[in-house]
Amino acid sequence: MSSALKILPPIEPLSNKLAVTVKLPKPLVVSFVRNEVTAWRKEILSGVESTRAAIEESIAGKLQEFANSRLQPVINATGVLIHTNLGRSPLGKTAAAALEQIATGYSNLEFDLPQGTRGKRAGYLETALACLVQSEAATAVNNCAAALVLILKHLCKGEKNEVIVSRSELVEIGGGFRIPEILETSGAQLVEVGATNKTHLKDYAKAITPNTALILKVHRSNFYIEGFTSEPDISELSTLCIEHNIPLVEDIGSGAMMNTDELAPIDHEPTPQEALTKGVDLICFSGDKLLGGPQSGIIAGRGDLIAGIKSEPFFRAVRCDKLILTVLQESIDEYLRTQASPKDTDVPNLKALAISSDQLRARAEIMLEAIGATDKADISIAESVATTGGGTMPRSKIPSIALRITPTGISLNKLAKLLRTGSPAIVGYTQDDNLQLDLRTLFDWQDPLVSQRLKEVLNG
Ligand SMILES: *Cc1c(COP(=O)(O)O)cnc(C)c1O
Numbered sequence: 001m002s003s004a005l006k007i008l009p010p011i012e013p014l015s016n017k018l019a020v021t022v023k024l025p026k027p028l029v030v031s032f033v034r035n036e037v038t039a040w041r042k043e044i045l046s047g048v049e050s051t052r053a054a055i056e057e058s059i060a061g062k063l064q065e066f067a068n069s070r071l072q073p074v075i076n077a078t079g080v081l082i083h084t085n086l087g088r089s090p091l092g093k094t095a096a097a098a099l100e101q102i103a104t105g106y107s108n109l110e111f112d113l114p115q116g117t118r119g120k121r122a123g124y125l126e127t128a129l130a131c132l133v134q135s136e137a138a139t140a141v142n143n144c145a146a147a148l149v150l151i152l153k154h155l156c157k158g159e160k161n162e163v164i165v166s167r168s169e170l171v172e173i174g175g176g177f178r179i180p181e182i183l184e185t186s187g188a189q190l191v192e193v194g195a196t197n198k199t200h201l202k203d204y205a206k207a208i209t210p211n212t213a214l215i216l217k218v219h220r221s222n223f224y225i226e227g228f229t230s231e232p233d234i235s236e237l238s239t240l241c242i243e244h245n246i247p248l249v250e251d252i253g254s255g256a257m258m259n260t261d262e263l264a265p266i267d268h269e270p271t272p273q274e275a276l277t278k279g280v281d282l283i284c285f286s287g288d289k290l291l292g293g294p295q296s297g298i299i300a301g302r303g304d305l306i307a308g309i310k311s312e313p314f315f316r317a318v319r320c321d322k323l324i325l326t327v328l329q330e331s332i333d334e335y336l337r338t339q340a341s342p343k344d345t346d347v348p349n350l351k352a353l354a355i356s357s358d359q360l361r362a363r364a365e366i367m368l369e370a371i372g373a374t375d376k377a378d379i380s381i382a383e384s385v386a387t388t389g390g391g392t393m394p395r396s397k398i399p400s401i402a403l404r405i406t407p408t409g410i411s412l413n414k415l416a417k418l419l420r421t422g423s424p425a426i427v428g429y430t431q432d433d434n435l436q437l438d439l440r441t442l443f444d445w446q447d448p449l450v451s452q453r454l455k456e457v458l459n460g
Contacts, residue, residue, distance in 0.1 A: 024067055032063055068421050075446050077428040079400055079438030081349050082390025084174065086427065088288040088295070089390075090443075092346030095293075095330040102326040109322045122320070125329045129298060132257070132335055133272035133283075137306035140287065140296050140328055145177050146318040147284035147297030148251050152186035154309045155247060156213040163188040164207045166199035168225060169218040173253070179218055188213065197225060201232040205240055214247045215240075217280070219270055221253040222394050238279025247281040247305065254392040255285035255298065257335055258350075269393060272300055281305060289390050292347035293331035294324045349388075352440055353398065357383075360401035360439040363447055367403060370451035374458040376409035386440040400440040403454075406433060410458070418457045424449055 024032075036059045044050065076086050091099070112119030122140065129138035141147050152163065163183055170192065172178045183190045191212075193203040204215060215237060234250070241248040256269035269290060275283045282305050287296030297318075299309060309315060320328070331347065338344040345351060364381045371379060384402035387393075407415045416435050419426040424446075428437040437450060 077437035079386035080389035
């Protein structure tokens with residue numbers, strides 16, 4: 001091994017300038033560079049040829065990529081409102097302010113102020129949640145996947161662990177969430193019924209045995225089936241469940257609180273209220289999809305079942321921390337205050353859905369003006385299509401406005417990468433030979449930042 005040292009002169013630390021540009025803690029830079037140098041030594045020992053300058057350049061490039069991977073704000077110009085890769089729902093100002101207050105001090109997380117004794121965690125939030133979705137009780141955990149596992153763990157005990165699911169609902173939501181696998185992890189035994197396109201009430205009825213733990217409905221969040229299809233109404237399923245004394249559970253996914261049909265020409269998302277009114281015993285949904293809150297999973301429904309769920313040891317493993325609880329509390333209060341009306345709300349995603357294309361076009365014109373002339377691209381204002389994304393409303397096509405950039409003096413990939421890796425990072429999408437920056441997902445205060453950055457990249 002020592003021969004490697006003879007082949008390569010000892011590497012001096014990379015210039016301080018580099019460490020400063022990437023603004024990483026020095027020990028991290030040192031450790032990163034050491035690992036890279038070790039890898040290069042191996043390469044060279046195995047016969048790869050290189051020069052010191054090339055190695056330095058390669059390591060500097062990788063260090064910059066590593067620095068870019070640090071969690072940082074990104075300007076979302078994709079037109080996808082709930083973009084899971086970009087952190088799903090942004091928070092409103094009220095929620096963010098509350099977060100700062102709780103984060104920087106102490107709080108009554110588990111302290112009863114009037115009594116001066118140990119108190120209940122999330123008691124207020126649970127009452128507000130139940131009030132919002134009109135259920136007997138509610139609670140929150142880390143995400144919807146955890147909520148579903150928790151429900152299944154609670155309801156599947158010993159032999160009584162069969163969970164009946166329609167074959168049309170054995171869905172994959174993405175990022176490792178597949179219904180059959182979630183069931184398996186939870187100790188549930190999957191009983192598939194019906195066909196991909198049709199499941200009848202009698203299919204469910206036939207599958208019920210003394211070992212049936214529950215019937216599970218799963219919202220087809222990110223796809224739809226159309227044509228020769230049918231499924232029983234939730235109320236019919238509920239009657240069947242009551243007859244056999246088994247709970248009916250529905251994973252509704254997105255947690256839309258308002259009638260989404262009225263917001264924009266988009267699909268109908270089931271609301272928690274709808275599901276519960278039709279007789280579902282327990283529902284779960286994400287806190288950071290259409291609800292617009294923090295990453296969390298909400299469980300609502302029958303009081304006795306929620307109480308049981310909360311006494312599961314696993315509940316402790318997936319409980320929310322004070323920061324999440326603060327933001328969720330703020331989001332839920334906001335819905336209660338504004339009665340989920342998009343125009344009055346502080347929830348950014350709902351506001352973004354409600355903006356007219358004319359308003360977006362007016363903003364795009366100001367941006368175009370600010371960018372000014374460049375000989376590296378043709379920039380125009382184009383009609384575009386935004387979507388809700390995040391595994392909600394797969395057919396949603398929200399008319400939108402985008403800046404369409406047709407690069408002439410720079411390659412499309414290079415332009416897109418410069419914007420993604422610059423400061424602020426800007427993520428758009430390519431369509432044909434253009435880069436499109438959709439305004440529906442831009443906050444208006446970001447418009448000048450995007451114009452400025454485009455100006456730099458296209459004139460620099
Ligand atoms: C998104 C989704 C989930 C997963 O929610 P997370 O909060 O990301 O865990 C589960 N079920 C359905 C139906 C969904 O749409």
